[in-house]
Amino acid sequence: MSFDYDVIVIGSGPGGYATALRTSELGLHTAVIEMRDEVGGTCLNRGCIPTKAYLTAAHTLHDAKRAHVWGLDISVNAVDMSALKAAKDKTVTGVVKGLTQHMKARSIDIIHGEGSLLAPHQVRVVDGEDARELSAQHVVLATGSRPAELDGFPVDGERILSSDEALDLTEQPESVVIVGAGAIALEFATFWNSLGTQVTVLLRKDAPLSRWDSHVSSVIMRTMKREGVHFETHSHITSVAEDGTVTYAVANAKTGDETEKTVSADKVLIAIGRVPNTQADWFAGAGIDLDERGFIRTDAYGRTNLEDVWAVGDATGGLLLAHEAFEQALTVSESIAGRSTHVVDTRTIPQVVYGIIDAVSIGYTAQQAEDAGFEGVEETVVPQLSNPRVAMLGANGTTVLVTALSDGSDEKAARIVVGVHMAGPSASELAGAAREIIQNRIPLTDAANALFAHPTLSETLGETLLKADGRPLNVR
Numbered sequence: 225m226s227f228d229y230d231v232i233v234i235g236s237g238p239g240g241y242a243t244a245l246r247t248s249e250l251g252l253h254t255a256v257i258e259m260r261d262e263v264g265g266t267c268l269n270r271g272c273i274p275t276k277a278y279l280t281a282a283h284t285l286h287d288a289k290r291a292h293v294w295g296l297d298i299s300v301n302a303v304d305m306s307a308l309k310a311a312k313d314k315t316v317t318g319v320v321k322g323l324t325q326h327m328k329a330r331s332i333d334i335i336h337g338e339g340s341l342l343a344p345h346q347v348r349v350v351d352g353e354d355a356r357e358l359s360a361q362h363v364v365l366a367t368g369s370r371p372a373e374l375d376g377f378p379v380d381g382e383r384i385l386s387s388d389e390a391l392d393l394t395e396q397p398e399s400v401v402i403v404g405a406g407a408i409a410l411e412f413a414t415f416w417n418s419l420g421t422q423v424t425v426l427l428r429k430d431a432p433l434s435r436w437d438s439h440v441s442s443v444i445m446r447t448m449k450r451e452g453v454h455f456e457t458h459s460h461i462t463s464v465a466e467d468g469t470v471t472y473a474v475a476n477a478k479t480g481d482e483t484e485k486t487v488s489a490d491k492v493l494i495a496i497g498r499v500p501n502t503q504a505d506w507f508a509g510a511g512i513d514l515d516e517r518g519f520i521r522t523d524a525y526g527r528t529n530l531e532d533v534w535a536v537g538d539a540t541g542g543l544l545l546a547h548e549a550f551e552q553a554l555t556v557s558e559s560i561a562g563r564s565t566h567v568v569d570t571r572t573i574p575q576v577v578y579g580i581i582d583a584v585s586i587g588y589t590a591q592q593a594e595d596a597g598f599e600g601v602e603e604t605v606v607p608q609l610s611n612p613r614v615a616m617l618g619a620n621g622t623t624v625l626v627t628a629l630s631d632g633s634d635e636k637a638a639r640i641v642v643g644v645h646m647a648g649p650s651a652s653e654l655a656g657a658a659r660e661i662i663q664n665r666i667p668l669t670d671a672a673n674a675l676f677a678h679p680t681l682s683e684t685l686g687e688t689l690l691k692a693d694g695r696p697l698n699v700r
């Protein structure tokens with residue numbers, strides 16, 4: 225049987241475009257169907273790239289405000305939000321253009337329109353009045369995700385925003401309330417706070433990033449508070465009035481008794497997670513197996529329950545990260561091409577939240593390692609203040625290493641790193657190295673023998689490895 229394509233991918237975000245890049249590289253005739261005008265999905269257009277463009281501006285402002293420490297007389301006179309947004313848009317356009325050219329250079333057909341799976345091998349594309357059917361040996365679903373809505377607080381694009389609308393403001397809000405305390409909440413809080421906007425974060429728990437290592441989340445909260453962000457712990461939003469008065473309830477952590485408070489907010493950002501784009505009728509029509517939250521069920525190689533139908537990225541659940549989608553894309557593409565491949569190790573995918581200092585979490589916290597049955601779990605915590613580069617930046621940080629015995633023996637050589645958790649300046653740049661140590665089960669002593677150039681921020685990891693191995697050098 226002959227098909228129009230070897231592979232059709234529905235969706236052109238990190239999951240979809242990375243799949244197409246790899247399958248085309250492997251010699252497979254590939255098409256990508258995208259319903260929006262631009263390729264790149266959430267990450268390039270409404271996620272990773274635009275938020276980091278704004279955070280780059282936040283860093284510039286932060287450095288300018290600290291310039292006096294070095295005897296430099298620099299003042300920030302105004303923030304032109306419209307120009308700032310234009311610079312962010314230009315960054316996004318450049319990245320999207322680069323991707324489009326790269327896909328074309330790999331001979332990938334980019335087809336605009338809404339794709340749907342009619343049956344294995346059969347896809348329909350609807351673009352306005354035009355509808356056509358295409359066939360492929362393999363179909364990869366990469367439809368991504370969208371912001372979750374909070375009951376009673378529908379996004380109106382005016383007062384109540386999701387991250388999509390928040391990225392497109394052309395005026396700086398004087399005050400904002402952010403509901404949620406995950407990656408989106410913290411990254412927008414850092415950005416707006418750096419501009420001088422009054423930021424109130426309403427969080428349900430006693431610290432942001434509640435499932436993360438507590439040393440890291442408390443350093444992040446302390447640092448952001450010091451920068452001016454106001455956190456209301458154990459709270460939930462109860463109403464938003466037309467004049468922008470936001471009412472919320474704060475529970476006493478011990479008794480649970482609630483007190484009502486109000487704050488004025490030009491904008492309210494709802495940042496409580498994301499839901500998969502699997503609501504279209506064709507998912508049920510084609511018989512695609514979804515879990516109870518609507519995510520596509522796959523095996524470790526990305527196969528759905530339908531033959532020759534695969535899925536990658538946010539639509540399949542997990543941590544909902546671009547680099548997780550890239551990994552899945554490689555596995556699926558190589559499986560489709562009949563190559564031997566690796567499966568994604570979901571346990572060691574780095575989670576990073578970017579800010580004036582970054583937060584990084586890879587692998588197990590000490591508690592999670594205990595719960596998972598590791599033996600001899602040990603936690604080593606080293607504050608980063610002793611690192612001269614951290615001190616020069618006037619920053620703070622912490623590195624937490626979780627180690628355990630790899631085979632239950634008490635031999636020192638058998639100790640391995642099962643978790644690395646960091647808060648600190650540019651900590652995100654260390655995520656790859658830390659992940660390799662965990663992923664490759666490098667014995668702790670060998671990992672601690674790694675050489676980090678002096679003076680660098682990366683020495684924070686080196687010092688912590690040495691301390692965990694019983695050889696602290698520059699730290700106590």
Ligand SMILES: Cc1cc2nc3c(=O)[nH]c(=O)nc-3n(C[C@H](O)[C@H](O)[C@H](O)COP(=O)(O)OP(=O)(O)OC[C@H]3O[C@@H](n4cnc5c(N)ncnc54)[C@H](O)[C@@H]3O)c2cc1C
Pocket residue numbers: 234235236237238239240241257258259260263264265266267268270271272273275337338339340366367368369387408501536537538539544545546547548549
């Ligand atoms: C504000 C924000 C910041 C983020 N920052 C980071 C970060 O710094 N690092 C990180 O790793 N992750 C980050 N993420 C998460 C990251 O954006 C996602 O994990 C990633 O985009 C998922 O890729 P995907 O391909 O699965 O889906 P998406 O990027 O959502 O792409 C899906 C694409 O499919 C298209 N589509 C859907 N249905 C159809 C259809 N029926 N027909 C045709 N096209 C269709 C959509 O239009 C979209 O273009 C961030 C997310 C947000 C919201």
Ligand SMILES: NC(=O)c1ccc[n+]([C@@H]2O[C@H](COP(=O)([O-])OP(=O)(O)OC[C@H]3O[C@@H](n4cnc5c(N)ncnc54)[C@H](O)[C@@H]3O)[C@@H](O)[C@H]2O)c1
Pocket residue numbers: 374403404405406407408409411428433434495496497498543544545575576577578
């Ligand atoms: N730097 C990054 O890698 C990055 C940046 C932004 C977004 N993302 C990804 O995008 C996805 C969405 O980000 P997010 O921050 O919205 O989600 P998240 O899952 O990171 O955090 C959700 C937050 O909302 C809270 N929450 C959940 N339901 C709530 C409710 N009903 N009321 C009040 N609070 C509630 C949670 O306690 C948590 O603090 C995440 O999976 C994240 O991985 C990643």
